[in-house]
Amino acid sequence: MTPLTALPVDRVVRVRGADPDRIALLAAHGGPDAPAVLSHRFRTANRVAGFVGAVLDDLETAAIGLYPAWLPAAEHIDSPGGAGLAAVRALAAERAAGTPHFGPFLADLAAGALSGVPARRRFAPEIRARGLARAVADxxxxxxxxxxxxxxxxxxAEAERTVVAGAEWLADRAGTGVWLCGAPLTTIDRLSAVDLPARAPTPRKPAGTVAAVEGRPHPRSWCEGALEAALARQPWATGRAWNQTYRSHALDSPVRLDLLWRNERCVVEIDGPEHCRPGRFEEDRQRDVRLQLDGFAVLRFTNARVRHDVEAVVRQIGTLIHQRRHEHPRGQ
Structure with a gap:
């Protein structure tokens, strides 16, 4: 049992005396009894609908980055060509039949993850909220x-009311908990406040492999080379950097990021077969949580998908880069 299991996971609460970094790392190391924790950073909160929409877009980006982990048996479907899209839609319908997932939404989410073209506005926000929360948790x-x-x-005061109203909408419609950390709310007094129980020091995340080929694709990776060749033809792909060393805090071990857009705070990881092993899969998820907490969006692709349909991979990356540039035009 971890300290996080003592916190509510079905409503909005204020979490006092806890650094968000510690919460994210506790979640990453907490095992199956702890909830999945996804960080969302907001800059403005002018309208509830806009606030909720930004959170749902973040959730969709996270769900697409986690594909196919939430759709068992889709690991070997690497291309939308041929029967690929029909196959993932069939798998999604089959999975929804035995779970609380809504089949049409899960099928569209799987097709969007495979093709790199998510259909974000087809479903009502309520359906997106619950479906995305389930997919990310899975x-x-x-x-x-x-x-x-x-x-x-x-x-x-107005922004506080917007944030709390949006958070309460998400907790109700998505069935998630929302933990508010950081500065106290000065005008809202209806939320309960909880303390993160004291515990042993947060375990440090496992050390990653520091790249020896910083700045360019790995010479032994055909997939990195193929992706770079495809990206080099895209005017929007400027600012990318291969195999960068990243350290979240001075005391953390450095990790290697396969491909980084630093200004847009986007990371792309290319996963070989070893990433499917349970231990490595969990380590990857810990890294993703750490990066998300630091404000990065993370996309993961298998070697097989890059090999079989590199253009679809490029389209999906491009969609994310354009979205991030629109949200943060000065790379902030």
Whole structure:
């Protein structure tokens, strides 16, 4: 049992005396009894619908990055060509038949993850919220999802009301918990406050492999070379950097990021067969949580998918890069 299991996972609460970094790392190391924790950073909160929409878009990005972990038996479907899209839709319908997933939404999510063209506006926000929360939790191997939000200083009364109303909508419609950390809310008093129980020091995440080929594709990786060749033809792909060393904090072990857009805070990982092993899969999820908490979006592709349909991979990366540039035009 971890300290996080003592916190509510079905409503909005204020979590006092806890750094969001510690919460994310506890979740990553917590095992199946702990909820999946996904960080969302908001800059403005002018309207509830806009706030909720931004959270749902983040959830969809996370779900697509986790594909096919939430769709068993789809690991070997690497291309939307041929029968690929029909196959993942059939698998999604089959999975939904024995789970709380909504079949049409899960089928569209799987098709969007495979093709790199998500259909974000086809379904109502309520359907997206619940479907995405289930997919992300499944992809991380947890029963429940919690959204972790850091409240910035000086938010203002109107923005506080918008954030809390949006968080309550998400908790109700998506069936998630929402943990608000950071600055106290000065104008909202209806939320309960909880303390993260004291516990042994947070375990450090396993050390990653530091790249020896920083700045370019690995010479022994055909897939990295093929992806670079395809990206080199795209005007929007400027600013990319291969095999970068990243350290979240001074005391953390460095990790290698296969492909990084630093200004857009986007990471692309190319996974070989070894990433499907349970231990490695969990380590990858820990890395993703750490990066998400630091404000990065993470996409993962298998070697086989790059090999069989590199253009679809490029389209999906391009969709994310354009989205991030629209949201953060100055790379902030």
């Amino acid at each position: 992809g991380l191997g947890r029963a429940r999802l919690v959204l972790l939000m850091r409240v910035p200083d000086g938010l203002g």
